[in-house]
Amino acid sequence: xxxxxxxxxxxxxxxxxxxxxxKAFELAKGDVVDIGLTSEEMAGRKNRIIPxxxxxxxxxxxxxxxxxxxxxxxxxQTLKDPYGSTLEEDYxxxxxxxxxxxxxxxxxxxxxxxxxxxIKIVSINYVMAEDDLPISSTRIExxxxxxxxxxxxx
Numbered sequence: 001x002x003x004x005x006x007x008x009x010x011x012x013x014x015x016x017x018x019x020x021x022x023k024a025f026e027l028a029k030g031d032v033v034d035i036g037l038t039s040e041e042m043a044g045r046k047n048r049i050i051p052x053x054x055x056x057x058x059x060x061x062x063x064x065x066x067x068x069x070x071x072x073x074x075x076x077q078t079l080k081d082p083y084g085s086t087l088e089e090d091y092x093x094x095x096x097x098x099x100x101x102x103x104x105x106x107x108x109x110x111x112x113x114x115x116x117x118x119i120k121i122v123s124i125n126y127v128m129a130e131d132d133l134p135i136s137s138t139r140i141e142x143x144x145x146x147x148x149x150x151x152x153x154x
Contacts, residue, residue: 002092007036014147036084
C-alpha cells in the first residue's frame with residue numbers, strides 16, 4: 001500500500017493526464033490517491049482561458065469512475081500553491097510528468113529542510129501526439145491536436 005499524490009490543472013483531460021492518474025492508482029495499490037486540482041486563481045495565471053474548477057473536477061471524477069475506483073479511494077483537493085498537501089502529509093509516491101518534475105524535486109528539498117522524509121518521485125514520460133510531440137493542453141487549446149493527440153487539420 002502506498003499513499004500517492006498527483007496534481008495538475010487538468011484543463012482538458014487528455015491522454016497524458018489519464019496516464020498520470022492511472023499510474024497514481026497503480027502505485028497506490030488500493031490505498032488513497034490525493035489529487036491536487038489547480039485552483040481557479042492559480043489557473044488564471046496561465047495565458048489562456050481555463051474551465052472553472054467545478055467543470056475540471058467533474059471530468060476528473062468521471063474519468064476515475066470509468067477506471068472503476070470508488071470515491072473512498074481518492075480525494076480531490078484544491079491546489080492554492082504548487083505543493084498542496086505534499087509539504088505536510090506523508091506520501092509514498094508523487095507522480096509527475098517531465099514538466100512538473102522540477103516542482104517535485106523542490107517539494108522534497110523543502111521536506112528535507114523541514115525534517116520530513118522524501119517522497120518517491122515517479123516521473124512518467126510524455127504521451128506523444130501523432131506528430132511525435134507531447135500532448136499538451138496548450139496544443140489542444142490552440143487547435144493543433146485533440147485530447148488523444150490526433151492532429152487537427154484546419
